[in-house]
Amino acid sequence: LAVKKEEKVSLKKEAQERRKRISEHEAALQKEEEERLALVAKKLKEKTELYDKLSDGSLVLKNSDGLDVEFLVDFNAKVKERQENQLSKVNCIDGNPSTSSTPTERAPVIEHYVPDEERREYGVSHMKFASEEEKRQEQIKSLYDMSAETEKMRAKNKAEAEKKARARREKLNALRRRKGLTPSPEPEPELPEIDVSEIPLPIEKPLQLREQKPEREWDRGKGRYNTWIQKQRDERDEEFAPPSFYYQ
Numbered sequence: 001l002a003v004k005k006e007e008k009v010s011l012k013k014e015a016q017e018r019r020k021r022i023s024e025h026e027a028a029l030q031k032e033e034e035e036r037l038a039l040v041a042k043k044l045k046e047k048t049e050l051y052d053k054l055s056d057g058s059l060v061l062k063n064s065d066g067l068d069v070e071f072l073v074d075f076n077a078k079v080k081e082r083q084e085n086q087l088s089k090v091n092c093i094d095g096n097p098s099t100s101s102t103p104t105e106r107a108p109v110i111e112h113y114v115p116d117e118e119r120r121e122y123g124v125s126h127m128k129f130a131s132e133e134e135k136r137q138e139q140i141k142s143l144y145d146m147s148a149e150t151e152k153m154r155a156k157n158k159a160e161a162e163k164k165a166r167a168r169r170e171k172l173n174a175l176r177r178r179k180g181l182t183p184s185p186e187p188e189p190e191l192p193e194i195d196v197s198e199i200p201l202p203i204e205k206p207l208q209l210r211e212q213k214p215e216r217e218w219d220r221g222k223g224r225y226n227t228w229i230q231k232q233r234d235e236r237d238e239e240f241a242p243p244s245f246y247y248q
Contacts, residue, residue: 055239081243
């Protein structure tokens with residue numbers, strides 16, 4: 001009986017120690033989870049504040065080389081679009097109330113490629129145009145003039161080369177006739193250049209005939225992909241959508 005009593009006491013003591021260790025481990029795990037959740041909430045708050053600053057245009061991040069940091073969302077375009085919308089609303093309010101209900105057509109904004117904002121490097125034949133429209137048109141006209149002058153020089157050089165080859169061939173034939181040989185054969189005439197735009201395209205089948213084509217078993221469901229993309233775009237928050245001119 002004494003042995004059984006001592007065993008019961010030891011077992012009870014071991015159970016108490018085990019429960020104590022389990023409670024300590026649970027408390028440590030709970031504390032670690034709370035710290036992790038607090039850190040995640042802090043990071044999300046910092047990201048939200050940073051995103052708001054980038055969206056408002058009050059903060060511009062730059063790399064060590066002085067260039068703007070590139071994001072998947074074009075914050076500058078979104079800020080510009082928001083400012084234009086606010087400006088159009090202000091103009092409608094300040095204008096004549098009788099005509100404010102009718103949408104006013106804005107002049108199309110001319111956007112040109114800015115070479116200084118492009119990181120890619122092109123070859124020597126790549127020409128950089130100015131941002132000013134008048135100067136840009138002058139540079140484009142100068143480029144067309146230089147292209148036309150180049151074509152004229154090519155045609156002139158080709159005609160001179162053919163003239164020299166003809167004179168050389170006549171001189172060679174005269175020498176061959178004096179020696180009693182047959183004249184050299186004339187070169188084959190060059191084939192005219194084919195205008196690709198004049199080649200007729202194959203006749204496209206009507207849409208109804210194409211839709212009547214039987215669907216293969218392994219192609220079923222592939223047409224729903226575009227529908228799924230459009231559905232995702234409809235459900236997307238406008239705050240994370242790209243600027244509207246991306247779809248123009």
